[in-house]
Amino acid sequence: WVEILGETGTIRLAGDTLACFGEHPATQVYDLPACYRDSYSATIEHFIAGLETGAPFETAPQDNLETLRLVEDCYRLSGFEGEARG
Structure with missing residues (x-):
């Protein structure tokens, strides 16, 4: 997986799933x-x-x-x- 760490949040791409952590957390699964x-x-x-x-x-x-x-x-x-x- 790939992870980008920022000052106010983190983005992680693991396979088909993109997850955002921080003030507005969200997860998106892609086909x-x-x-x-x-x-x-x-x-x-x-x-x-x-x-x-x-x-x-x-x-x-x-x-x-x-x-x-x-x-x-x-x-x-x-x-x-x-x-x-x-």
Whole structure:
């Protein structure tokens, strides 16, 4: 799990549950497969709309390349060695 400690409260994400502790405590449980599916669908829709209308994408290609570099660095630093897919 991940926990963020603040001066007036704490947020904890454990699996599918986000809990806030402090002045306004709350808990939210997420349907992670549905969230992933919805996010994937929205990304594809946004991409297609950009191609059709010429509207700018939410993130620039350079931002996406930087994100990919950071993810690959995390895998490399963790020692993870996955199988090559072909």
